[in-house]
Amino acid sequence: MAERVDPGARVYAEALYEAAVEAGRVKPIDENLSALLEALASNPAVLRAIMNPELPREAKRRILVRMMDEADPLARNALLVMVDNGRLPLVQDMQIAYADLAAREEQVLTVHVTTAVPLDPGQLDALQKRISDAVGQHARIAATVDESILGGLVLRARGVLVDASVRHRLAELRRALVNTPLPIGSEA
Numbered sequence: 001m002a003e004r005v006d007p008g009a010r011v012y013a014e015a016l017y018e019a020a021v022e023a024g025r026v027k028p029i030d031e032n033l034s035a036l037l038e039a040l041a042s043n044p045a046v047l048r049a050i051m052n053p054e055l056p057r058e059a060k061r062r063i064l065v066r067m068m069d070e071a072d073p074l075a076r077n078a079l080l081v082m083v084d085n086g087r088l089p090l091v092q093d094m095q096i097a098y099a100d101l102a103a104r105e106e107q108v109l110t111v112h113v114t115t116a117v118p119l120d121p122g123q124l125d126a127l128q129k130r131i132s133d134a135v136g137q138h139a140r141i142a143a144t145v146d147e148s149i150l151g152g153l154v155l156r157a158r159g160v161l162v163d164a165s166v167r168h169r170l171a172e173l174r175r176a177l178v179n180t181p182l183p184i185g186s187e188a
Helices: 007-023 026-042 044-051 057-067 073-084 088-105 121-135 166-179
Strands: 108-115 138-145 152-157 160-165
Touching: 007 026, 007 073, 007 088, 026 044, 026 073, 026 088, 044 057, 044 088, 057 073, 073 088, 088 108, 108 121, 121 138, 152 166, 160 166
Parallel strands: 108 138
Antiparallel strands: 108 152, 152 160
């Protein structure tokens, strides 16, 4: 969800994206960044080490160079610049912002769909087609289940929220009932 990305991370993502576009390597760099974050998530000790402010920058550089030895040089260099500037804690936000830029180039819209019950593959396909037709881009659906919405669905994409959940409708009804003035002389 790129709308919650740190502005500093967005600057790094945009700079990397522009360089990747110029070099014609947007997708491989997107894949490299995703792979790095997956590797860090699966190895908490390494993640703690490179995020430790007491670990010297040169040590962080060596760890990242080793982790990204087969990655695109642009991706590796971007991360090394982040280390040099003390901005490595923004790496996850930078990857999210970069992935959003890459998806826009590919005319792909990632839509986060929350429902009260799991959607079957047929429902997901129909929803993906309806959204794709509506926005004129290929929709990529990321579905989650949250029973507290009671029914309906909640859509989030690029900073836009569409809440068509039963919970939201009930909350609106409650607000209307609480805020509607009663006629004078009523016995309510």
